[in-house]
Amino acid sequence: MKKIFIITGANRGLGSAFVNVLMEDQNNFVISISRSVNEVQKTYAESNFYFLNIDLSQNSIDKKITILKKLINTEAIYFINNASIIKPISKIEDLDETNIDHTLSVNVKSTILITKYLLQHFNQNKLSFINISSGAANRPISHWSLYCSSKAFIKMFFNVAETEYPKHRFFNIDPGVMDTNMQENIRESNFPEVSNFKNLKVDGKLKSPKEVAIEILNTVI
Known part of the structure; x- marks a missing residue:
């Protein structure tokens, strides 16, 4: 039976890497929730x-994802919560309502x-929820x-969901620092610790x- 992987932000960075690795196994079915597909993903079989x-x-994400009912039956489902944005990198006093709502x-x-x-x-399916966390969640x-x-x-x-739904699996995984567009954005920003991130590169x-x-x-499969 196929495994279902639902991945947000799957068109680049770590999300794209997840897709590429999973596509090596024909028993996997990947659902990319993103704004676009990259050139490699355009070649993958339906x-x-x-x-x-x-x-x-x-808004209305809950209405747009109703298509999942047509794509999924009784397979094991893995939701990889990968999408996130770091901008704006700025002092709190400089935030505006649009920034806050978007992020x-x-x-x-x-x-x-x-x-x-x-x-x-x-x-009733076997559900696994994988949150791509960050060291920024802890400091x-x-x-x-x-x-x-x-x-x-x-x-x-x-963590709360895990207490409410003990029959399902929930993961918070900090992947560490990766060579992605997000890291490039960080290095190009102005904030007190920016030199530390430049040195990592x-x-x-x-x-x-x-x-x-x-x-x-x-770890999760």
Whole structure:
């Protein structure tokens, strides 16, 4: 029986690496919840890959994901909560309402809605929820107020969900620092700890997304 993998932010970075690794096994069916597909993903067979075009910052996500009922039967489901945005990197006094709404919609609200939907409609399936967390969920980083707070929120949300639904599995996994567009954005930003992140790149201490994807999948499958 195929395994179903629902991945947010699957078009680049770690999300794209998850897809590429999973596509090596024909028993996997990946549902990408993203705003676009990359060139490699366009080549994948419909029998193993489905693109669900959703902007996680917008409303009505719960209505848009009803298509999952047509795509999933009794298979084991793995929801990989990967999508998140770190911008704006700025002091709290410089945040505006648009920044706040956008970041929290992607990093928090969308995760809650997808998790809720899966528990409502696929409670009889074997469900595994994998939150791609961050060290920022555990320590404050100046100018990262929205990112740190949203990462801490979802970590606790999954911890609570685990107490409510003990028959399902919930993971909070910190993948460490990776060589992704997010790290590039961090290095180009102005905040007190930026030199530390620049040094990670110079010193070759950034993991490859594929390496991290393999490690995480070996843990949760």
